[in-house]
Structures are given as structure tokens and as C-alpha cells.
Amino acid sequence: MSVDLSLYLVTDSTPAILKGRDLCSVVEQAIQGGVTVVQYRDKSNDTGALVETARKLHQVTKKYNVPLLINDRVDVALAIGAEGVHLGQDDMKFEQAKQLLPKDAIIGISTSTVEEAKKAVADGADYLGIGTMFATPTKTNTKSVIGTAGTQIILDAIKDSSVGTVSIGGINHSNVQRVIYQSKSSQKSLDGVAIVSAIVAADDPKASAQKFAELINNAPRFALASNPSRANETEALISDVPQVIRKMVEVHPLVHNMINFVVSNFVANVALSIGASPIMSPYGDEATDLCKFDGALLINMGTLTSESVSNYLKAIKAYNERGNPVIYDPVGAAATQIRRSAVTQLMAGGYFDLIKGNEGEIRQAWGSGAVQQRGVDSGPSTLDGNQKATLARDLARRERNVVLMTGATDYLSDGERVIAVENGHPFLGQVTGTGCAIGTISGCFLTAHRSDRLLAVLSGILMYEIAAENAASKEYVRGPGSFVPAFLDELYAIRTAAAQGDESWFVGRAKVHEVKLQSRTFVQTPIPSIRAITNNPSICDVQEKFRGIYEFPKLISTTDKMLRAANTLNIPVYITTQSRAKLGPTVSELSPQITGPNIRADIDKTLFSMVTPEIEKLLPPSLDVIIVGIETHICVTQTTLDLLERGHRVYVLVDGVSSMNAEERGIALARLRDAGAIVTSSESILFEILGDAGHEGFKAVSGIVKETKESTKGALGAFSKI
Ligand SMILES: Cc1ncc(COP(=O)(O)OP(=O)(O)O)c(N)n1
Numbered sequence: 236m237s238v239d240l241s242l243y244l245v246t247d248s249t250p251a252i253l254k255g256r257d258l259c260s261v262v263e264q265a266i267q268g269g270v271t272v273v274q275y276r277d278k279s280n281d282t283g284a285l286v287e288t289a290r291k292l293h294q295v296t297k298k299y300n301v302p303l304l305i306n307d308r309v310d311v312a313l314a315i316g317a318e319g320v321h322l323g324q325d326d327m328k329f330e331q332a333k334q335l336l337p338k339d340a341i342i343g344i345s346t347s348t349v350e351e352a353k354k355a356v357a358d359g360a361d362y363l364g365i366g367t368m369f370a371t372p373t374k375t376n377t378k379s380v381i382g383t384a385g386t387q388i389i390l391d392a393i394k395d396s397s398v399g400t401v402s403i404g405g406i407n408h409s410n411v412q413r414v415i416y417q418s419k420s421s422q423k424s425l426d427g428v429a430i431v432s433a434i435v436a437a438d439d440p441k442a443s444a445q446k447f448a449e450l451i452n453n454a455p456r457f458a459l460a461s462n463p464s465r466a467n468e469t470e471a472l473i474s475d476v477p478q479v480i481r482k483m484v485e486v487h488p489l490v491h492n493m494i495n496f497v498v499s500n501f502v503a504n505v506a507l508s509i510g511a512s513p514i515m516s517p518y519g520d521e522a523t524d525l526c527k528f529d530g531a532l533l534i535n536m537g538t539l540t541s542e543s544v545s546n547y548l549k550a551i552k553a554y555n556e557r558g559n560p561v562i563y564d565p566v567g568a569a570a571t572q573i574r575r576s577a578v579t580q581l582m583a584g585g586y587f588d589l590i591k592g593n594e595g596e597i598r599q600a601w602g603s604g605a606v607q608q609r610g611v612d613s614g615p616s617t618l619d620g621n622q623k624a625t626l627a628r629d630l631a632r633r634e635r636n637v638v639l640m641t642g643a644t645d646y647l648s649d650g651e652r653v654i655a656v657e658n659g660h661p662f663l664g665q666v667t668g669t670g671c672a673i674g675t676i677s678g679c680f681l682t683a684h685r686s687d688r689l690l691a692v693l694s695g696i697l698m699y700e701i702a703a704e705n706a707a708s709k710e711y712v713r714g715p716g717s718f719v720p721a722f723l724d725e726l727y728a729i730r731t732a733a734a735q736g737d738e739s740w741f742v743g744r745a746k747v748h749e750v751k752l753q754s755r756t757f758v759q760t761p762i763p764s765i766r767a768i769t770n771n772p773s774i775c776d777v778q779e780k781f782r783g784i785y786e787f788p789k790l791i792s793t794t795d796k797m798l799r800a801a802n803t804l805n806i807p808v809y810i811t812t813q814s815r816a817k818l819g820p821t822v823s824e825l826s827p828q829i830t831g832p833n834i835r836a837d838i839d840k841t842l843f844s845m846v847t848p849e850i851e852k853l854l855p856p857s858l859d860v861i862i863v864g865i866e867t868h869i870c871v872t873q874t875t876l877d878l879l880e881r882g883h884r885v886y887v888l889v890d891g892v893s894s895m896n897a898e899e900r901g902i903a904l905a906r907l908r909d910a911g912a913i914v915t916s917s918e919s920i921l922f923e924i925l926g927d928a929g930h931e932g933f934k935a936v937s938g939i940v941k942e943t944k945e946s947t948k949g950a951l952g953a954f955s956k957i
């Protein structure tokens with residue numbers, strides 16, 4: 236059966252979302268607003284109640300000729316004659332469901348990896364629920380958050396199939412157009428989006444659905460095509476540059492800078508010199524007014540504070556909604572965990588017309604976890620020219636925008652064309668703010684010339700770098716100090732010449748060439764993946780006095796399994812207790828596992844975080860740390876945040892952490908995932924540590940996994956329902 240997946244409603248009857256309203260009435264309103272397919276998803280009721288509610292829902296959906304699918308439960312679908320089912324990776328296998336259901340029943344399968352997607356297609360699924368797109372409180376036990384980049388990879392892998400596709404997770408009115416736009420691979424797009432809270436929890440579900448339908452049927456305002464390369468691309472671009480500069484001067488664009496305080500004054504002066512109108516405002520709420528001037532927004536995260544990201548996100552939303560250019564300069568992107576996490580949040584939170592940065596910053600934006608940057612300087616380069624060009628091109632292609640990688644040679648790409656620029660002067664590298672100003676200048680040019688973003692940015696760079704060359708050649712310029720005023724003067728001189736239609740300053744000056752690349756992509760997939768974890772389970776406060784904790788025995792069984800595996804693989808283990816004299820030692824069940832040579836620490840603490848000064852001294856740089864223990868929302872949370880802040884990678888085991896109140900777990904796990912931790916399960920991490928059935932520890936560890944099969948099932952049963 237073919238199904239219109241464009242606006243796919245997934246129900247949720249929990250009080251936080253349904254807010255005590257009647258589910259059938261909410262679903263009916265949503266259908267009236269434009270929902271095209273409904274999935275009944277109820278994780279708490281027993282079979283009798285599920286069948287009863289499903290039957291009532293079916294009365295509603297049939298009235299509007301909208302298919303009703305049942306989540307997880309083939310039996311319930313059969314009982315009420317629903318049009319189909321939606322099955323997760325842990326639900327009934329596709330073949331079995333196919334056998335049980337009528338021939339024309341719709342079967343959708345959840346997928347978060349290329350392998351899962353390919354298998355579902357090969358099995359004959361009608362559609363794929365691809366996700367999780369963004370972390371969402373509606374479902375905190377998701378396997379992985381894949382974003383638009385991960386979705387694009389999956390769509391690309393199944394491009395030859397006609398299977399339907401919907402994205403799910405954290406989709407709302409602000410991001411739905413971007414989700415569809417940025418997930419698109421070269422040959423396959425999403426057929427729709429699946430929404431829970433943004434419709435079911437809305438005050439007016441009908442209005443919410445109507446707004447989704449309207450947004451889905453229209454391209455976002457910022458959607459702009461990139462231009463294919465022409466035979467004489469370099470010459471064609473160069474010949475257009477003077478007119479674009481003239482246009483920018485005439486438009487006198489406003490550029491809203493959310494920029495670091497070190498360079499603010501210099502950058503404002505550069506903007507004034509080229510004939511633009513700068514405003515420096517770090518206050519996110521102000522953007523709703525400022526964006527009405529139809530200028531550009533620059534996000535430069537050079538002096539990030541705890542409030543910056545939320546302010547940036549507000550401003551990006553305002554500018555994205557109007558379709559005005561947004562430029563992202565992820566200064567020092569790889570330097571600290573806080574900055575890495577800011578990059579992730581910002582890239583997931585809005586659309587950037589231009590991402591501009593040095594090699595390290597662009598690599599971080601691409602998502603290569605291997606980058607370690609010191610401070611905000613560009614640091615030593617590890618890529619050759621072709622690799623830089625490829626990275627710039629691939630990031631632009633993936634994000635469907637323009638990327639500028641700055642350096643001695645700048646690489647600029649819109650995903651199709653790659654242009655290398657070799658203008659500039661070494662003094663630019665001796666004055667703070669000269670790199671940041673390129674973001675601002677680019678904003679001015681992108682505002683003035685929307686139809687070809689690559690040409691706009693190129694024009695800005697050439698004006699800027701030729702002005703630098705002119706300034707440095709003045710005989711009175713002896714170094715960076717005298718260079719700055721001369722540079723501002725030269726920017727002003729070019730602006731004046733451009734306004735008069737005088738192009739003589741430009742003739743023969745552009746050192747620009749097009750880089751022709753193979754169509755192969757840059758490095759590894761940006762879907763988070765880990766291999767070869769060699770370090771370090773941390774056992775957080777699993778103590779006698781905590782036996783009242785939610786599902787404590789199950790937490791002990793997971794901890795025991797992890798300790799046994801760690802001992803077998805000789806993986807270092809760190810153990811703490813909280814106020815041991817008062818709360819008791821680590822529980823006796825774990826005693827046999829905590830005496831081996833791999834136990835690096837077993838210390839008592841009063842700090843809630845395990846990262847005490849004593850432990851910190853023992854930790855080598857760049858660990859992969861696996862955390863089990865209690866309580867999820869206190870000691871586990873603080874330990875995780877401390878480790879992330881120190882640049883470690885942290886895996887929190889969903890079946891290995893608990894709290895006195897079960898509800899705290901979900902809230903804490905969602906927060907930790909947002910902060911950059913990987914929330915996963917004990918079995919999943921064990922097999923990721925092994926990586927290969929040929930691993931020398933494979934037999935022993937898979938033996939432990941087999942032996943503990945029942946307790947793993949029990950722990951997952953209790954803990955994955957967050
Ligand atoms: C359309 C759609 N896509 C994905 C899911 C998630 O299903 P699953 O992974 O089985 O998780 P639960 O929904 O069962 O928690 C979905 N329900 N719908």
C-alpha cells in the first residue's frame with residue numbers, strides 16, 4: 236500500500252505531552268490540520284487497553300481516510316484491523332510480521348544506521364523511520380542521534396530504492412524545513428517527518444499540524460542553489476568581482492556581530508571602512524528586531540560564555556526565519572569540550588550560509604573527533620592542499636551552504652566549485668581580529684549578493700586581501716602596528732574606487748584558481764562511531780547504603796558484567812565511594828571483581844564528582860571512559876560533565892546507572908547526551924570494545940555476555956523504559 240508520509244503523527248499518551256486531553260480528539264484535530272498518517276504509540280498500557288484505544292483511534296482515522304499504524308505490536312494491529320505497524324530494531328522481525336499481517340499491510344522499520352536501512356529495504360519495508368534526528372525528551376533511550384548529516388548518509392545509501400522515508404526526533408516548526416533541506420542526498424530526499432510532541436503537546440494540535448503542512452510544502456527561505464562550474468569559471472568569477480563590490484557599497488548592509496570581545500572594535504572599524512553598518516550585540520533576544528533590517532548575522536564564538544550558545548540559537552532562528560544570511564566562525568572549535576559541544580549544538584540548531592574557519596575549525600565542523608586544537612590559533616596543518624579543498628567542498632555539499640577554509644591559501648566552496656585564493660599578506664597573521672573580520676565582511680557581501688554566495692564571499696576576500704597587500708607595501712608601514720591604520724585606509728580607498736566604478740585597483744591582482752577535484756568524499760562518515768576503546772570503566776558509588784535505589788540489583792548485575800569484562804581485557808578501572816564511613820563500602824557482590832591489577836583507584840570521596848584531585852592525577856589525557864553507578868542525576872552527572880570538560884569521551888551505560896527516583900534517570904541521561912556524552916548499553920559497548928570477532932578477548936567476553944544474558948535482559952527491561 237502506498238502511503239503519504241509527508242506529515243506523520245506519532246501519538247504519546249503520557250501526561251507531560253497529552254496533558255490529560257482525549258487522545259482521539261487530539262488526533263482528529265491533527266488530521267484536520269493536515270496529518271497524513273497516524274501511528275498509535277503507547278509504551279505503558281497493557282494489551283486490553285491498547286486494543287481499546289487503538290480501536291477508537293481507528294474510528295477517527297478511517298473517517299478521514301488516513302492510515303493508522305500500530306507501534307511495536309503486530310497483535311494489536313491484527314486485533315483492530317489497522318492499516319499497518321511500525322517496528323523497531325528490537326521488535327518482531329520484519330519477515331514474521333509480514334507473514335502475520337494482511338498482504339497489503341504497511342510495515343515501517345526504525346533505522347539509525349546504513350546497515351539497518353539497507354536490510355529493511357532488502358526485506359521489503361514500506362518505509363523507514365530514520366533517526367533519531369535530534370535529541371528529544373520524548374524518547375531518551377534512543378540508540379543514536381544522527382542529525383541531518385547522518386540522515387543524508389542513510390538516504391544516499393538507499394538512493395536506488397523507492398522505499399518511503401521519514402525523519403523522527405526533536406522536529407518542530409523552527410527546524411522542519413532545515414531538516415528536509417539539509418538531509419537531502421544527491422538523489423534521495425525525505426518523504427516526510429514524524430512528529431510527536433510538537434503536535435500532540437501543542438495547545439492547538441490542528442493549528443500546529445497546519446503550520447507543519449505549510450512549512451513542509453515550501454522550501455526554506457535560506458534555500459539557495461549552488462552553481463555548477465563553468466568552463467572558464469575562474470575568469471568568469473574574477474570579471475564579476477568589481478560589480479559585486481560596488482553593489483555591496485551601494486547596499487550599505489547591516490551586519491549584526493555576535494563576536495568575541497578581543498576583536499570587536501577592530502572588526503567594527505573594518506566593516507565601517509568597507510561601507511557597511513556594523514552592530515555588535517551578543518543579546519539573542521535583540522535579533523528578532525535586528526533581523527528586520529535584512530542584514531547578516533555573524534556568530535563568532537571566540538569568547539564563549541555559559542550564555543553564548545542559547546543567545547546564538549535565538550539569533551540564528553530569527554535570521555533563518557527571514558532567510559537572511561548567517562555566518563558561523565567556530566573559533567577554537569576543537570580546543571575544549573565546551574567548544575566542541577557548542578559546535579555540535581549550533582550546527583544542529585540552525586542553518587549557516589557560510590561556515591568560515593581555519594583547518595582545525597573546519598575539521599571540527601565536519602565532525603572529525605580526531606582533531607585536538609591548542610588555543611584558537613590555527614595550529615600545524617595536517618592536510619595537503621587537495622585534502623583541504625576536498626574537506627571544504629564536502630562540508631559545503633553536506634550542509635548545502637558555502638565553506639571558507641582560511642590559511643596561507645584560502646579554500647572556498649559551495650559544494651560544487653572549489654576556489655583557491657592566494658592573496659593577502661603575512662601581516663594579517665600578526666594582528667588579532669584580521670581573521671574574524673573576514674566573517675563580518677562575508678556577511679556584508681552575502682547580504683548584498685544572494686544569487687551566488689560563492690561569488691559574494693570571494694569578492695569580500697579579494698577586497699580584503701588586496702587591501703592588505705596595498706597597505707603592507709606602503710613605505711611607512713614597518714610592522715603590524717603601522718599596518719592596521721594603513722589597512723583600514725586601503726579598505727576605504729577600494730570602497731571609494733568601487734563606488735565610482737573605478738576597477739583599476741583590481742586589474743591583474745586576483746591570485747585565484749579553481750581546484751578540480753574527484754567526486755570522492757573527504758574522510759569518514761560523520762555518524763558517531765567508536766572503535767578500539769581501551770580505557771576505563773568508572774564505578775561510581777555502588778555502595779551498601781544505596782540498596783534502596785531504583786532496581787539496584789539490576790544495576791549491580793550490569794556493573795559486575797562490566798567489571799568481569801574489564802578484568803578479562805585488562806582494562807583499567809576506577810572505583811569511588813561517597814563518604815564510605817557513613818554510606819558503606821562498595822557492595823559485597825562486586826568484591827570478587829575489584830581486586831585485580833587493572834583496578835587503578837578505589838578511593839573514598841566527598842565530592843559528588845568522581846574527578847577528585849586524586850583521580851585526576853591518575854588520568855591520562857584523552858580517555859574513553861565508561862560510567863556505571865549511582866546516582867544518575869548527581870554523581871554520575873557531575874563525573875560525566877567533568878570528564879567531558881577535560882576533553883575525555885564518555886559513555887554512560889543506560890543499564891548501568893540508577894537513582895533513588897527512577898524519573899531522575901531519563902532527565903539526567905538526556906542532559907548528558909546533550910552535553911556530548913554517548914548514552915549506550917553495556918552489551919553494545921562491550922562489542923564496540925572488541926570491534927572484531929577476531930579480537931583475542933572475543934571468546935571470553937562473548938562468554939560473559941552469554942552467561943549474563945538473562946540479567947542483561949532484566950536490566951534493559953527495567954532501565955531502557957526511561
Ligand atoms: C516513524 C517512526 N520512526 C521511528 C520510531 C521509533 O521506533 P522504535 O525504535 O521502535 O522506538 P519506540 O517508538 O518503540 O520507542 C517510531 N516509533 N516511529
Ligand SMILES: Cc1ncsc1CCOP(=O)(O)O
Binds near residue numbers: 372405406430431432
Ligand atoms: C518515537 C521516537 N523515535 C525516535 S525519536 C522519537 C520521539 C520523537 O518525539 P518528538 O517529536 O516529540 O521529538
